[in-house]
Amino acid sequence: MSETPKGPQKVDLKRLKPYGDIMGDGTIQICFTLPVEASAEAREAAVQLVQKMGLDQIKVATMENVGRGFSMFVIYANVKVPVDFTKIEVVKVEAKTRARDELDEVIKTHIGRKLVVLGACTGYDAHTVGIDAIMNMKGFAGDYGLERYQWLDARNLGAQVLNEELIKLAVSEKADAILVSKVVTQHNIHIRDLKDLITRAKKAGLMDRLIFVAGGPRVTHPLALECGFDAGFGVGTKPSDVASYIVEEFLRRRERLDGIPNPLRPTDEPARAKAPAKPTKKSAPKTKRGSAGSKLVVKFRPKKAMTTGARARKASPRRKAKK
């Protein structure tokens, strides 16, 4: 009581922990069900499980039977281990969200033709809420859908479009971007379907020009990259987020493939020369692990590539495949 009161404790970003009501307390809440009746033993089992998760100060807030032979727990506990926030790196979609009229203007001025965008729920997925929110005129949360864009030729193909069909349409309609929405995720069917589309696209030689975008409640950008897509969007994505990405990515690729300068490139970023980033076969020969060739690659890899670059590349089998 005699000490002078300190001001609010500052967050220690190098030792970040969950916050309840005291900085650094590490408080979290957990809810789970055990397939045994509620009992003193069940409570102890729950506590021990939470201990094994690396938590302490465990408080069982509730234990109740939720049907014969099942008990549900709500538990509060404290995390002991912090993370270093200053060292966090995340692979993000590279695009600045712009307004619809601004994007229309960019396409009109710098591309001069409508970009063709095909949207679909693929495979057996029949949940069109997501693709409708992005594609349909009306849009989502006050943000108009891609159909409303004057300079996008956006077509919503609806539910249960087969990958095979989608690839055929991409070719016949000369699509610039494909949006795939996946909602059903049981047995990871969404991942299988997404990967299958990319396999087909590769066979059809569509990977250079066509932009592949995945979306859905369980889709993240890294997951999309892992499946060979260019970008992934999750819950809460607005049509203008997707449109902005498509336009930027189109211009980036055009610069890379055709050498036409990207008008949206931030001024502090150096221009990419015609197809420079992709190592040619000469500079990155296909070699087996541990051979002399792989050493050579390591030698030429800039230091930075060991962190962000390496991770990004690892997460994108598509880029790997291009080599």
Place this chain on the structure above:
Amino acid sequence: MAHLKLDAKKIARCRELAENIARPIDSLIQSHTTVAIERTVLRLLGVNGAVKRSGQWYPEVNAIIDDLHTDLLPKMSAAEKEAPPLSRGALYYFVNGMIQKKMPAAELGHAVASRKVDLLKIPFAPDAEIEKLARELCQKGRDWIVSAKTTRDGIRKETNDRFDPEGKGGPCLYVIVATGNIYDDVIQARAAAQAGADAIAVIRSTAQSLIDYVPHGATTEGFGGTYATQENFRIMREALDDESKKLGRYIRLTNYCSGLCMPEIAALGAVERLDFLLNDAMYGILFRDINMKRTLIDQHFSRRIIALSKIVIHTGEDNYLTTADAVENGHQVLASQFINERFALNAKMTQDQMGLGHAQEMDPEHPNVFLLEIARAQMTRDIFPKSPIKFMPPTRHKCGDIFYSHLMDAMFNFVGVLTGQTIQLLGMMTEAMHTPLLQDRWISIKNAKYIFNGAKDLGNEITFKPGGMIEKWAEKVLDDTLAHLEMVNEKGMITAIGERAFAEVKRTETGGKGLDGVIRRAPNYLNPFFEIL
């Protein structure tokens, strides 16, 4: 119960329009059959086995109809396609086979499916003889449905069933299970019943509606749900019978009677004693892109079976609100409810069997959103007072915030009990994340029980302010519905659907899946079920 003051003349006019809209469709129904209807007929004769085709179990009824029709199609000329063999009805060939081969239905079914008997290449008995036996067999099929219904009524009585179609005893707690494995579904369903659920729906594997056969046997793998099969129906009903008896409370079972096998599922549901079936006259057309003719013809026969077995159907108008804006599209829901009611009446169903569907899907941030939702729910109750209204929870505006989601479900439960909804499909806090975990369902049931109990008689204590926001909104929706039905009537249902009259989806008469399976009936088409169901 508080009621809205709605213009009875407008409501009567809506019903009149729905009747007009259904009339031309009725002549389409009366002059056609489908491969699904013909398969159903064989199933009701007792052909319910399966044969191995390329390593998978394939229903005998499909093998038979494929050989009798589907596989012949590519070889037929345009003229032959106008009057293919199946236009006489599968019964004609099959019953003749039973006479010629002196085999009972199940045995002949197996022999034909295994290609040991070719129904087109055996001598034909006189028509009168075939017809006579066909009538007897169909009567037996009818008896089968009636006896299942009697058994079901017995168990309901024994377990003190208090279901009231008019919803006077408070909403029935309806939850879904969706593990993909029928045996895991049973565990989840039993736990849900023990927690207080009154009805269990086994969600189907995604896109089963697009498979043109009903899978065979118990299944343990599905996507987003479990396959609807006769054996899965039986396994789940058996478990729920047991649970009903243990709990002294009848637990209802629900499955999906939509898609390309609509009438077959109705037959299987009837004989396996299902209580509820999701069955909508337009759902398949709009949301599964099944051909219009196919769906409209199939829904009628499925509803004829449902009418006899006294199953309660649930219509799918909630879907209009997930694909189009819920504030703006209330009138499409109501218009579709009138149409669904009319098609059901045309199939001899009674109003206490029509679980007309709607949902609480408006944007939660819309000003006074609960007033609008109460108006919608109350008008549905008041316009269809004898029907077991099915109320579906928020899904569209849900995201991973389970706490907010739980709160949305609580408000949905409040609207449900206040407005006297009959069947309340309980929302899950983990909606939009994964199929419900055991604990999600428990928490959801606890939520519903709390609110249904706490606000049990609130509806009887209040009145709606004359000329107030709620009443005005209901009036507006009714006016919009009337205008919408006038438009659909003027254009005709098929043209109207082609112009996005429902759910902003456009479909054409010749588009969609399953048109190949629609056959114009020959003048001597044989199917006594149309008379006796």
